[in-house]
Amino acid sequence: MTNCKPVKLAEVPLEPEAFVRDVLASLTxxxxxxVGIESARGFxxxxxxxxxLKVDESYKRSLGVAQFTPAQLAxxxxxxxxxxxxxxSIESVSDSSITLVNNRCPFGERVLGRTSLCMMTSNVFGLIAAESFGEASVGLEETIAGGxxxxxxxxxxxxxxxxxDRYFKLDEADRP
Structure with a gap:
């Protein structure tokens, strides 16, 4: 270890957010x-x-609403x-659906080929919609993960x- 610069000065590309994304991508x-893609989707x-659920509750509490309108949901x-x-961004909003488009995945290039990660988007969007409207479904028509x-x-x-993918408002007994 002679002539070695101090460890704190090592140029190692580690940042908290990138590290967590790498861990999640590796786990996925x-x-x-x-276990296969379908089982991974289940997990x-x-x-x-x-x-x-946490995100839904946070937004509703912060905005002071019990349910979202379609425009608020979007x-x-x-x-x-x-x-x-x-x-x-929002492409369209109607009384029964919203269409969103995206040009940048939160997981960056780590999402490529890991289509089960898209279940995070589907589940979070579907659950939040179902909590306000009782039932929802999410169609992932195009995904960055899929190419x-x-x-x-x-x-x-x-x-x-x-x-x-179908989602329903959770009963109190079904909430984690």
Missing amino acids: ENLERV IHLVGQQIG EVLVDLKDRIGGGF ATGCRVVVHFGKSVEGE
Whole structure:
């Protein structure tokens, strides 16, 4: 260790946020490899459900509302993703659905090929919508993880759409 600069001066690319993203991407990659994509989606569903409930409660408490209107829901979902490094924007809002587009994934390039990570978006969006409208479904029409240049996400609320991931308002007994 002679002629070695102090460890504190080592140029090691470690930052807290990047480290957590690397850990999550590695966990996801290993889950997909060991248990398969569908089982990995199931595990990520549980995490997304817990995060979705916390986020939903935080926004409702801060905004002083018991339920979101469709326009508020769209703004909340965009704001949420902006706060964690996403690049979402509103394409359209109606009485029964919202469509969001995204040009930057919060997981960065670590998401490429890890489509089960998209379950975080689906679950958080779906759970927040279901908590206000009773039922929701989320269609991930395009995803960066799947190789597209951006994401296109449609959230239907008050009903579910066949073929999309479905979500329901949780009973008190079902809450973590």
